[in-house]
Amino acid sequence: MEIFKEYDIRGLYPQEIDEEKSYRISRAIATSLKGRKIFLGYDNRIGSLAIKDYVKKGLVESGKEVVDLGLGPIMIPVFASFMEKTNGLCITASHNPARYTGLLPYNNGVTVTPEKIKKIYDTEEFAENIGSLKEGDYYERYIGYITKGIKKMKLKIGIDSMGGSTTSIAPDVLKRLGCKVKLLHKKPDGNFYGKTPEPIKENAIELGRMVKANRLDLGMQFDADGDRVAFVDENGAFVDPMVITMIFIKYLKLKKVVATVACSSHLEEFAKITYSKVGRPNIEKRLADKKFDLGVETASHYYFARYFPFSDGLLGGVLLASILNKTGKKLSKLVSQFPKIYFGSLSLPFKNEAERTAKMVRIEKSAARFGKTEKIDGIKIINEHGFMLFRKSNTEPILRVYYEGRDEESYKEIKATVESVIK
Numbered sequence: 001m002e003i004f005k006e007y008d009i010r011g012l013y014p015q016e017i018d019e020e021k022s023y024r025i026s027r028a029i030a031t032s033l034k035g036r037k038i039f040l041g042y043d044n045r046i047g048s049l050a051i052k053d054y055v056k057k058g059l060v061e062s063g064k065e066v067v068d069l070g071l072g073p074i075m076i077p078v079f080a081s082f083m084e085k086t087n088g089l090c091i092t093a094s095h096n097p098a099r100y101t102g103l104l105p106y107n108n109g110v111t112v113t114p115e116k117i118k119k120i121y122d123t124e125e126f127a128e129n130i131g132s133l134k135e136g137d138y139y140e141r142y143i144g145y146i147t148k149g150i151k152k153m154k155l156k157i158g159i160d161s162m163g164g165s166t167t168s169i170a171p172d173v174l175k176r177l178g179c180k181v182k183l184l185h186k187k188p189d190g191n192f193y194g195k196t197p198e199p200i201k202e203n204a205i206e207l208g209r210m211v212k213a214n215r216l217d218l219g220m221q222f223d224a225d226g227d228r229v230a231f232v233d234e235n236g237a238f239v240d241p242m243v244i245t246m247i248f249i250k251y252l253k254l255k256k257v258v259a260t261v262a263c264s265s266h267l268e269e270f271a272k273i274t275y276s277k278v279g280r281p282n283i284e285k286r287l288a289d290k291k292f293d294l295g296v297e298t299a300s301h302y303y304f305a306r307y308f309p310f311s312d313g314l315l316g317g318v319l320l321a322s323i324l325n326k327t328g329k330k331l332s333k334l335v336s337q338f339p340k341i342y343f344g345s346l347s348l349p350f351k352n353e354a355e356r357t358a359k360m361v362r363i364e365k366s367a368a369r370f371g372k373t374e375k376i377d378g379i380k381i382i383n384e385h386g387f388m389l390f391r392k393s394n395t396e397p398i399l400r401v402y403y404e405g406r407d408e409e410s411y412k413e414i415k416a417t418v419e420s421v422i423k
């Protein structure tokens with residue numbers, strides 16, 4: 001499979017990205033990025049730890065002054081990149097299964113997409129210069145930044161990092177803020193305790209049980225590199241990311257929000273929503289322009305513009321805990337103030353791109369029969385019951401389908417319509 005994706009560089013270790021390839025990729029990254037300095041960090045995947053020294057070698061041999069920030073969540077090298085107005089690179093495969101690894105470059109806190117990097121990689125026209133390598137530390141500066149102005153709290157919080165790169169830092173941050181912390185998976189694990197390290201409802205069941213059994217106030221679950229966070233309430237119930245978004249909007253007094261096209265239309269009841277294509281760079285670039293207060297994706301990505309333009313799960317956790325502390329209310333009580341989300345999704349696999357494209361053409365031809373259409377990202381059909389969205393995956397030969405009903409009855413109607421459209 002192609003390791004150069006639309007937004008990052010990612011693949012199976014060692015079948016698709018091994019030590020030799022990671023060296024060449026890092027040389028291509030170094031050649032493509034302007035400026036000498038680059039902050040490097042990495043998650044605790046088996047593949048990430050295996051290739052990190054080869055990445056350092058490639059960066060140095062292409063003239064970069066590498067500051068090795070060590071193992072930790074993606075936010076630390078990206079934060080350093082943002083604060084120093086320079087380059088950052090994280091060795092990570094985000095929420096993908098343990099057998100993956102990848103490289104994600106940043107500049108000024110915004111993702112660098114890999115088109116130019118791939119061309120340099122293919123031609124092997126690498127910069128020939130000798131840089132330098134030293135160790136650095138942005139841990140304390142990052143923690144100080146995301147906790148500045150946050151009052152001490154006496155909450156009891158459950159944390160599940162699934163063995164990922166927030167395993168140590170998440171409890172450290174919350175304890176510093178006065179919280180009592182209970183960990184579900186206490187040690188880092190490059191295999192993520194056998195889970196796909198993604199903060200979703202199915203993965204949060206065990207966390208919910210722990211929170212309820214120990215009478216905790218809140219549960220937080222982070223993905224492998226820490227840029228996503230999901231929550232369970234004091235009863236152990238998973239809270240829909242769109243409801244969490246509404247809570248952020250109301251209690252942080254956010255007015256202008258950029259949201260990906262699959263996000264709930266209920267957000268429009270609480271803020272001015274501008275819809276965007278799916279993908280980190282599309283959100284980050286808009287927040288970097290300082291025209292929005294918040295960015296959000298359905299997959300529990302929250303981008304808080306007053307801090308920086310990139311997604312940060314740990315910051316999201318700190319801010320939600322602060323809201324609970326300030327209001328004195330249970331999370332379930334806050335959730336009850338907002339509309340219930342009736343949302344569904346499915347993936348349609350295809351043998352090849354020709355078949356997938358043909359299906360999209362058929363959907364587009366019939367779309368007007370079912371409602372108003374938009375083409376921000378794929379085909380979105382909006383009618384009195386809700387919306388349907390059909391878009392091509394950027395990483396697999398799959399058609400992703402999302403749909404939402406305005407209430408339970410509308411959800412049934414919109415789901416039936418989706419089933420008729422995809423036949």
